[in-house]
Amino acid sequence: MKILAIETSCDETAVALLDITGPLENPEIKILGNTLLSQIPLHEQYGGVFPMLAKREHEKNLPILLKQTLESTKSQAPNSKQIQNSKFEIPNIDFIAVTAGPGLEPALWAGITFAEELGKKWNKPVVPANHMAGHIFSVLYRTETNPKSEILNPKSALALPALALLVSGGHTELVLVKDFDKYEILGRTKDDAVGEAFDKVARMLGLHYPGGPKISALAEISRNKKPSSAQGYGRAKQETNFKFPRPMINSGDLNFSYSGLKTAVLYKIRDLGKLNDEMKEDIARAFEDAAVEVLVEKTRKALGNTSEDIKTLIIGGGVAANKHLVRELEEMMKDFDAVLLRMPERSLTTDNAVMIGIAAYVQVSCDPSLMEKREIIIAEGNLSF
Structure with a gap:
């Protein structure tokens, strides 16, 4: 499955494109594109994350990261105006995954709204992913180039x-x-x-x-x-x-x-x-x-x-x-x-879109009907398992 994943649960905006195949216990995960923008410099002056500021930055960053992610895969990459007008080639994906919770609700809504807009324009399913399940199943990704990863993963x-x-x-x-x-x-x-x-x-x-x-x-x-x-x-x-x-x-x-x-x-x-x-x-x-x-x-x-x-x-x-x-x-x-x-790989310990794509793959593999559902996704700040 090819998955476009979006993560905006807190102060990091992330977009990834994954190709995942195989059994859940040992899938083959290819990261085709992976981009992230941290808001730490913005929130540092306040000593913590301001939810509405985070939301605003996510809304600004998502079109930029989507463009960079698709460009990195040599796909035709839309800019923010093209996204709005839907005048670009639809990427070859099976579905869009987006963090639905837990997290800061204003920040979550930024990702959900963006994902649903893409889903409608591309006619692709949007699958809500559990952020904490993402942290759990991030261990399914293993790189071949980092010997330390073979010790802990x-x-x-x-x-x-x-x-x-x-x-x-x-x-x-x-x-x-x-x-x-x-x-x-x-x-x-x-x-x-x-x-x-x-x-x-x-x-x-x-x-x-x-x-x-x-x-x-x-x-x-x-x-x-x-x-x-x-x-x-x-x-x-x-x-x-x-x-x-x-x-x-x-x-x-x-x-x-x-x-x-x-x-x-x-x-x-x-x-x-x-x-x-x-x-x-x-x-x-x-x-x-x-x-x-x-x-x-x-x-x-x-x-x-x-x-x-x-x-x-x-x-x-x-x-x-x-x-x-x-x-x-x-x-x-x-x-x-x-x-x-x-x-997980050290780069996947913090919030990222790769883990959201993996979590969504697990969810869809367990419940394929998620690919058919077109229900409105709700941001749930206290979402549990």
Whole structure:
């Protein structure tokens, strides 16, 4: 199937053209075109994403990215005026995929409206895709040119059932993937998502949005200066003068909470007053240690307690790029020899249109009637599985 995919759930506008064939557990995925424009420079001055500003930028960027994507495949590429007048050659695609949620509703509407306009003019089906399913099934894409991808995303077929740890600025969830169209949420955050907590702590330390990578960079400086003497899982917990709580780590369920951790960091910074560079590095490290330990420990509990015979652990979402999280999960997985750890290509951890096309392929393969439906697509900011 050839799929034109559109992603506008938050602050990144993305368009991709994919050719996907084969069984769901091991499809052949060819990326024919893939473009993305990040709005980070625009939102950075506000310390976070403004939904209506994001919507406006998506509306401006989508025609540009569509043109670039189709040009990259040597198709006849329309400009924004041609799209409006529909005076151009229709690309050879089977359907259009667009993120319907979850996400920021104004941003979602920008993508949905654009996709539906194209669908009407091209007489092509428009399939709504679940953004979080995109993060899960992004692991189905494997490049042949990156040897590291063979470690975390092997060529073997995706074995189900799987446990998915989804971690981003908007979500922190443990999802049981029973089949390609059967999900069960085992646990989720009760308040802040882990990525949101990273961004807010970064702001407390005077770091610009997005704060996650900046927190991790400072934490790595601290670990390099003060390496841990401990060995194995959790080895980096006690190497600074700061220790923050691990909320809900012993709650008995698989839910998360990050508001208390964020508040503890805020109070510590207020108590310390002016921070020097070493203090900032150690606070970043102590915060990251606490945040990651909860993620890893809850994942361990889920792997050990579920009645399902879990065959694969999938890590998805923007925080999946966090090096400390990856290290700790790899260490933890030594206790689960029968479970294979799979992660997406690093470029597919953040929001992108490739994963939306893959998610839509999975949905259509499970329910071919989606290709025939012409129902109005609704933006659902809190869309679940």
